[in-house]
Amino acid sequence: MTFLVHDPRGGTVAVAPPLARRPGSLAGLTLGVLDNGKEQADVILGRAADLLAREGVTPVFARKPSFSRVAPREVLEQLKACDIVITGLGG
Amino acid sequence: MSCCMRDAVELEASGKPTTIVVNDVFTPIAHATAALLALPADYVERNIVWLPHPTSNLSRAAVTALVDERIGLIRDALLGRLAPAATAATSGAGGDALALARDTVAGLAGSLRADGAELVLLDFGDGVLAGELRIGDLTCDDGSCIMPADSLAKMIEALVRPKVPALREVRLRETGNARG
Numbered sequence: 001m002t003f004l005v006h007d008p009r010g011g012t013v014a015v016a017p018p019l020a021r022r023p024g025s026l027a028g029l030t031l032g033v034l035d036n037g038k039e040q041a042d043v044i045l046g047r048a049a050d051l052l053a054r055e056g057v058t059p060v061f062a063r064k065p066s067f068s069r070v071a072p073r074e075v076l077e078q079l080k081a082c083d084i085v086i087t088g089l090g091g
Numbered sequence: 092m093s094c095c096m097r098d099a100v101e102l103e104a105s106g107k108p109t110t111i112v113v114n115d116v117f118t119p120i121a122h123a124t125a126a127l128l129a130l131p132a133d134y135v136e137r138n139i140v141w142l143p144h145p146t147s148n149l150s151r152a153a154v155t156a157l158v159d160e161r162i163g164l165i166r167d168a169l170l171g172r173l174a175p176a177a178t179a180a181t182s183g184a185g186g187d188a189l190a191l192a193r194d195t196v197a198g199l200a201g202s203l204r205a206d207g208a209e210l211v212l213l214d215f216g217d218g219v220l221a222g223e224l225r226i227g228d229l230t231c232d233d234g235s236c237i238m239p240a241d242s243l244a245k246m247i248e249a250l251v252r253p254k255v256p257a258l259r260e261v262r263l264r265e266t267g268n269a270r271g
Binding site: 017018022024043044045048064067068089 | 092094095097098099100101102103104105106107108109110111112113114128129130131134142146147149151154155157158159162165166169170171172231235236
């Protein structure tokens with residue numbers, strides 16, 4: 001038998017989360033690209049990745065199965081292996 | 092949009108600078124989510140690059156051109172050099188708490204309306220802000236384009252409390268069409 005336990009906290013955080021320290025330049029960095037699957041997101045983020053690649057970043061692409069959910073753990077772990085990330089959606 | 096920001100916050104917390112590129116129709120949601128997540132006041136201005144809405148009906152060439160025009164902003168955001176734009180001072184409003192709350196969530200209500208739901212704040216008394224989330228003809232089949240009323244209430248609370256310190260709780264009742 002399987003029990004599903006729903007966390008009533010809903011992901012709300014009570015304190016300001018830490019923000020990452022920014023790099024001095026983009027050259028040589030790995031760029032995670034998180035596509036949420038909305039229309040044109042792949043075009044928008046793909047173009048941005050192409051342009052940033054000209055400045056020396058290496059893009060790594062990932063896609064969320066649903067724009068209305070947070071990214072699955074395995075997708076976030078893939079992006080955490082990168083140096084910087086861009087994400088977004090169309091609409 | 093709120094899920095996109097939650098992803099970004101998790102990545103930031105793990106030391107990965109994260110820039111969001113998104114349509115400007117989501118500006119109210121971005122500010123509301125930032126308030127809910129207790130992000131710095133200038134988080135939205137420093138980490139989100141806006142595209143004019145809509146983009147879904149544009150040609151590939153037109154969308155590409157929009158990105159080309161903003162690549163400098165995306166680069167600056169990744170490097171922490173995106174300066175917040177000067178923002179207009181918010182009006183003092185001065186009126187009663189309910190009017191102030193309505194004014195504060197006006198942008199958020201507009202975003203919800205675009206997806207087929209109407210946010211109506213009805214009453215403020217004894218620290219409780221009461222309202223309804225009236226579900227109409229949603230733009231999504233499964234109802235997921237409108238966040239649950241309890242989550243929305245938390246977001247409204249985070250947005251309104253700085254302006255209405257007496258606010259203790261937001262109670263939002265969902266009415267109208269069934270979701271999904």
